[in-house]
Amino acid sequence: MKIKVNERERTVADDATLFGLRDALKPDADVVIFNGAPAAADRPLAAGDEVVLIRRGEIPPAEELEALMASRHTPGVHERLRAAAVGIAGLGGLGSAIAIALARSGVGRLILADFDVIEPSNLNRQQYFVDQIGRPKAEALVENLRRINPYVRCEAHRVRLTRENIPALFGGVDVMVEAFDRADQKVLLVETFTAAFPDTPLVAASGLAGHGDSNALRAHRMGRRLYVIGDLESAAQPGRGLMAPRVGIAAHLQANTVLRLIMGEE
Amino acid sequence: MRISMTYFAQIRRAAGGDTETLELPAGATVADALSAAAAAGHSADFRALTLAPDGAPHANLIVLVNDQPAARGRPAPLREGDRVSLFSPVAGG
Numbered sequence: 001m002k003i004k005v006n007e008r009e010r011t012v013a014d015d016a017t018l019f020g021l022r023d024a025l026k027p028d029a030d031v032v033i034f035n036g037a038p039a040a041a042d043r044p045l046a047a048g049d050e051v052v053l054i055r056r057g058e059i060p061p062a063e064e065l066e067a068l069m070a071s072r073h074t075p076g077v078h079e080r081l082r083a084a085a086v087g088i089a090g091l092g093g094l095g096s097a098i099a100i101a102l103a104r105s106g107v108g109r110l111i112l113a114d115f116d117v118i119e120p121s122n123l124n125r126q127q128y129f130v131d132q133i134g135r136p137k138a139e140a141l142v143e144n145l146r147r148i149n150p151y152v153r154c155e156a157h158r159v160r161l162t163r164e165n166i167p168a169l170f171g172g173v174d175v176m177v178e179a180f181d182r183a184d185q186k187v188l189l190v191e192t193f194t195a196a197f198p199d200t201p202l203v204a205a206s207g208l209a210g211h212g213d214s215n216a217l218r219a220h221r222m223g224r225r226l227y228v229i230g231d232l233e234s235a236a237q238p239g240r241g242l243m244a245p246r247v248g249i250a251a252h253l254q255a256n257t258v259l260r261l262i263m264g265e266e
Numbered sequence: 267m268r269i270s271m272t273y274f275a276q277i278r279r280a281a282g283g284d285t286e287t288l289e290l291p292a293g294a295t296v297a298d299a300l301s302a303a304a305a306a307g308h309s310a311d312f313r314a315l316t317l318a319p320d321g322a323p324h325a326n327l328i329v330l331v332n333d334q335p336a337a338r339g340r341p342a343p344l345r346e347g348d349r350v351s352l353f354s355p356v357a358g359g
Contacts, residue, residue: 090359092359093359094359095359179359180359181357181358181359182357183326183354183355183356183357184325184326186328186355186359187325187326187327187328187355190328190335190355191328191335191336191337191338194334194335195335195337198334204355205358205359206275206353206355206356206358207275207356207358208358208359209356209357209358220274222274222328222330222351222353223330223333223334223335223351224333224334225334226330226333226335228353228355230358232274232275232276232353232356233275233276233356234356234358235356235357235358236356236357236358237357242358242359247358247359
């Protein structure tokens with residue numbers, strides 16, 4: 001009969017049992033998941049059962065981890081995402097969350113750029129940890145991404161982006177993401193990238209500060225290849241700070257727009 | 267020549283509407299279109315959002331010509347029927 005072991009189909013004997021399977025395939029597994037729940041006792045297996053064998057702390061090989069992560073994706077999506085390259089300019093509240101969402105989604109290659117270091121005030125919304133304060137964001141984010149998926153291909157640049165270096169750093173990406181904080185930097189990225197790569201889609205953000213209506217945040221198509229996510233008006237300013245929920249919503253709207261563009265659905 | 271203007275977010279509010287049509291002399295540039303729009307009776311906010319003190323396009327302004335962002339200081343003149351869109355991103359990320 002056919003069952004699934006670590007998301008891969010496998011043929012086993014009709015009288016196979018759960019722990020017998022573990023002993024045969026991965027005797028050092030200390031966690032056995034049977035049809036979605038940890039199993040404490042042995043039991044007979046039936047056709048179609050799904051078993052995941054885990055040794056705590058062990059990093060699965062690339063192929064297996066990919067199969068495990070992709071198992072929740074719609075068939076056909078994973079291959080498209082794995083073949084894609086996405087550039088992210090700015091690794092603050094937006095960029096760090098976008099990178100994590102795209103890495104978890106299986107995007108094959110991420111080109112990341114930020115000149116900044118992590119400050120304590122960043123931790124209210126940015127995807128870093130207290131023991132990373134003072135470190136360059138470009139370096140710390142790659143470390144965090146590797147803890148999610150050590151096989152994701154990341155190219156991180158600790159550099160201040162300029163009109164001169166943007167085309168060289170982000171040439172060849174399938175989708176570009178603007179994730180800066182300052183308005184003039186947003187303009188710089190949009191103008192420079194689209195002048196160099198007029199046919200590559202660019203997903204920017206504007207208007208996401210405070211704790212206003214979540215539903216006011218949405219994707220606006222502003223040009224042929226320019227998408228702007230946000231409510232377009234809520235600027236970060238004294239009395240209206242940047243907070244994790246709304247920044248996170250905007251970041252994930254950007255990330256989902258990136259996935260839709262890679263899938264050819266925008 | 268006639269140019270159509272489209273405004274987003276705060277610029278739309280400052281202009282009092284989404285779109286308008288401007289009549290400009292042949293050879294007019296993006297900066298000329300911005301000056302003409304600012305002189306067309308909009309609030310002072312419109313000028314403040316779109317033009318720098320020296321009359322150049324504001325540093326925080328994204329200008330799209332026919333749905334494609336225009337490079338800063340785009341010297342090429344506009345053409346009859348061009349669509350110019352203006353958007354000022356706000357800080358936060």
